[in-house]
Amino acid sequence: MGSAPADVGVWSDPFDLGVTGVHSIVLPNGKVLLISRKAVTTGPLARVWDPATNTSIDASHPDATRDAYCAGHSLLADGRVLVTGGNFVVGSKDGVKTVDVFDGTDNGWSPAPPLALKRWYPTNVELPNGEVLVFGGHKEDGAFANAVESYNKTATARVKLPNTATRKVGLYPRMHLLPNGTLFYSGVTTNALGAVGRFFDPATNTWSPAVDKMSFGVRADGMSVLLPGLDEVLAIGGSTLNDSTATASTEIIDLSSGTPQWRSTEPMNFARKEANSVMLPDGTLLVIGGALGGGSYENPVKESELFDPVTETWTVMDSQTAPRAHHSTAVLLPDGRVLSAGHDRGTMKTTGEIYSPPYLFKGDRPTISSTPAKVDHGEQFTLETPNPGSIERIALISAPAVTHSHTFDQRYVDLSFTATPSSLSVTAPADGAIAPAGHYMMFLLDSNGVPSVASWVHVS
Ligand SMILES: [Cu+2]
Structure with a gap:
């Protein structure tokens, strides 16, 4: 393997974003x-950046007393962003109950019913029916928010789940929706909590007994990623204590097995914590920074x-310029490139860098001539592309919403399809457990693994 862009991709030079990307959320536009953190940003706390023009505009909450950070955030089924909890005060680990919704169509903020519990570092998870559960976080420093709360699909109503749902799951608990409609809590968290995974059943609001314990043990500030196929979760890096050195180790659990067990997989080439991972259109996983x-x-x-989930091997890619560790983020852009931002310290804290993966240096890209903007679960639809016979894979990737090494609701969904001489006949995801309602980037891939630019598709 050489060092040419076709082998290792290439990072851009850092450029100014005007804000530190502690939270990065790709909008359906x-x-x-x-969103930045107070004390590290002078000026607007939030901005919307346009990759097409490399310009950004102020998108701060008009009421500065509601300017939260270190919140949970996920895209609602309608494409607006639900921002839950976080904190207001620099250096504080005290949570807030504030919940707001950001609408990318007018860059406006509107209030949603507040949380019952204060939550700093909570996790949002969208369910198959479009409801959003909120898990974990701190109420105050050292006192965890263990009850679970639920927002309806439009975030106009909130309920606290019964006590059977209550469990200490720590800070930004890594939760993954599985194709059977249950959630998997991998045990990876931002704090050094534990290493035991469990299932949560939203139909009964109950937790399973311990599924298994990660072989490495506690992975504070590690990553936990639901791989394509939606059966396996990869746990990556982290450290045994928040202030200790990181591990390069990784492990996988197959949740479709009757008795799921973690098995160690090839370690990364570099030990890291506080890193970010980005699911790419070709089904590989890019790990950045830390x-x-x-x-x-x-x-x-x-x-x-x-990381190639087929061969379960790691390959070193190009190096970036800026440090991207604590309070850094990375997201897949609809054009197949990757934005890396954040790390709220040093001279490059308001910069971004853009990575062009190797697949952008391997010849012409397939193109989508037309496709429906909305599809229903299970619907068959027609996708027009100039050379249908060359398409080998079609993938939906959820709009990334990233902070603290975790991508909320991250999923990569393969679509089945058949080619006719003039178009592709594609089947939308069967149901909301495969792909909860929302906006997805749809990519075509050819036999070289070269992706198209994504078309946005709303699945409901
Ligand atoms: Cu934080």
């Missing part, structure tokens, strides 16, 4: 909502690496 530690910013890792 292809722009990116970036740090070896001890602390959250120390000894940043500049080399990216790519």
